[in-house]
Amino acid sequence: MTYIPTLETPRLLLREPKAEDYPKFKATFTSYRSRFMGGPLNEYEAWMLYAAELGHWQVRGFGMWMIHDRDTDATLGMAGGWRPAKWPENELAWIIWPEVAGRGIALEATSAARRYFYEHRGWQTAVSYIDPKNLESIKLAERLGAVKDKTAPSVDGHDAVYRHPDPAALKDSQIEHAIEMEIQTLSQKPIFTPPPSAQGERT
Numbered sequence: 667m668t669y670i671p672t673l674e675t676p677r678l679l680l681r682e683p684k685a686e687d688y689p690k691f692k693a694t695f696t697s698y699r700s701r702f703m704g705g706p707l708n709e710y711e712a713w714m715l716y717a718a719e720l721g722h723w724q725v726r727g728f729g730m731w732m733i734h735d736r737d738t739d740a741t742l743g744m745a746g747g748w749r750p751a752k753w754p755e756n757e758l759a760w761i762i763w764p765e766v767a768g769r770g771i772a773l774e775a776t777s778a779a780r781r782y783f784y785e786h787r788g789w790q791t792a793v794s795y796i797d798p799k800n801l802e803s804i805k806l807a808e809r810l811g812a813v814k815d816k817t818a819p820s821v822d823g824h825d826a827v828y829r830h831p832d833p834a835a836l837k838d839s840q841i842e843h844a845i846e847m848e849i850q851t852l853s854q855k856p857i858f859t860p861p862p863s864a865q866g867e868r869t
Contacts, residue, residue, distance in 0.1 A: 668723045671786075673731065673778045676853035680731035680745065680775055683719055687732045690741050690763055691716050699764045702800040718750065728787060730759065733775045742766045745775035747783055747792075754819040756783075758792045758830060760806070770852040772806055777845050780810070784833040791832050793818060795825040804828070809848075811841035 673680035683691075695705050695712045707715065723729035730746035743762035749755070758780055760772045783789040794812060796803045807828040815829035836842055 668727055670723055670729075670731075671782070673782055674736075675774050675778045676849060677736055678742070678771065678775055678778075679734040679736055679739075680778060681734055682723075683716075683730065683732040683744065687741050688713075688716050691719075691744070694743075694761060694763050697764065700761070702797040702803065703761065719744070722748065722750070728756075728783065731775070731779065733762075733771060742771050743775070745772060746779045753795075753821060755791070755793050756789060758783075758794050758810075760803075767802075770848065773809055773845065774849050774852070776806070776810060777849070780830060780836075784836070789833075792830045794828045794830070795821050796828055797824070798826050810845065811836065811839070 670682040672682075692709065692712045694700060695703075695707045695715060696709065697706055700706055719730050726747070726749055728747040728749075730744045730748060732744055733742045734740065735742055741763070743760065743766070745760040746758075748757045748759040758776055760776045762772050780792060783792065793815065794803070794807050796807060798804075804826070807830075811831045812828035815827045818827040818829065820827050830836075831839065831841060
């Protein structure tokens with residue numbers, strides 16, 4: 667069995683995906699949220715994809731982690747490495763559950779996953795295959811320092827390939843520092859929260 671480490675970030679725990687995590691995965695991949703990743707899927711297709719997520723670690727020695735909130739242990743999405751059959755290169759991939767999107771979770775999780783693959787698995791490069799209409803993921807790839815690589819082969823000829831900085835270019839770079847600063851800012855709890863009685867009051 668392949669050892670699957672747990673990665674820790676200020677807000678998150680990235681852990682091995684398990685059977686009990688499937689309901690949120692199914693809900694997301696059978697919804698409109700998955701439209702840029704081959705979805706929405708039917709229930710059988712979602713089940714097969716989740717089985718592939720679990721098996722990918724055993725076949726490739728790397729894969730996708732389930733993202734957990736450190737405080738509540740709730741699952742928030744998945745992030746990690748992905749290279750099924752016919753994928754030209756190792757991919758950094760992510761998906762966040764719809765109800766928690768917009769909180770910087772994908773940036774924090776994917777940055778940690780990339781660091782692990784570079785430092786502990788010897789990856790010298792990584793790409794993200796993104797539907798050109800998926801502007802949200804393109805913006806995230808760019809925040810991670812990835813740039814469009816027009817010379818790299820795509821999966822099906824319809825996706826854009828975003829090339830991540832290699833380990834040497836990323837180390838102590840402005841990109842790395844900007845990611846760290848953004849994650850640090852997102853991790854800070856509000857100094858003052860209005861009492862329940864004041865929230866929603868008219869002035």
